[in-house]
Amino acid sequence: MVCFSHFDLTSSSSPPFGEVDCIFCCNVLIYLQKPLQRRLLDRLYQVLATPGFLVLGEVETPTDNLREKLTCLDSKAKIYKKSGEATGDRQARDDW
Ligand SMILES: C[S@@+](CC[C@H](N)C(=O)[O-])C[C@H]1O[C@@H](n2cnc3c(N)ncnc32)[C@H](O)[C@@H]1O
Numbered sequence: 001m002v003c004f005s006h007f008d009l010t011s012s013s014s015p016p017f018g019e020v021d022c023i024f025c026c027n028v029l030i031y032l033q034k035p036l037q038r039r040l041l042d043r044l045y046q047v048l049a050t051p052g053f054l055v056l057g058e059v060e061t062p063t064d065n066l067r068e069k070l071t072c073l074d075s076k077a078k079i080y081k082k083s084g085e086a087t088g089d090r091q092a093r094d095d096w
Contacts, residue, residue: 009040019049026078027057038063045069045082054080 005016009028023044029037041063048054054070056062056078062070070080 010036015043015047017047020047020052021049022053022055023048024055025057026055027060029060030057034063038065041066048082050082050084052082054082056080 003017007015007017009025010032025040025044029040032040042065044054045066053073054062058078060078062080069082069084071083073079073081
């Protein structure tokens with residue numbers, strides 16, 4: 001199923017969607033300061049399913065805190081895979 005909804009990436013409220021198989025977040029991070037990039041990517045990581053895919057913009061990369069949790073599938077296309085421990089991630093998402 002494909003679901004469209006508006007969501008302010010800088011908002012502190014929970015995203016209006018649950019477990020997501022694929023997130024395209026292209027060319028937005030580059031406009032944000034590192035702490036906000038980190039917070040936003042953490043939240044996107046938490047709503048990503050396991051396995052799930054994150055696609056970033058051409059000049060964007062995951063922040064340090066996620067480098068070990070995301071596997072880079074294509075460094076040119078900036079496609080990353082979440083393949084971490086599902087239980088802990090689900091708990092973190094429920095704790096929002
Ligand atoms: C440079 S454009 C990139 C558009 C598209 N993703 C691409 O790669 O061509 C940045 C996009 O981020 C969106 N954007 C900016 N701030 C945002 C926010 N706080 N929450 C959600 N989207 C935001 C803008 O509406 C715009 O569409």
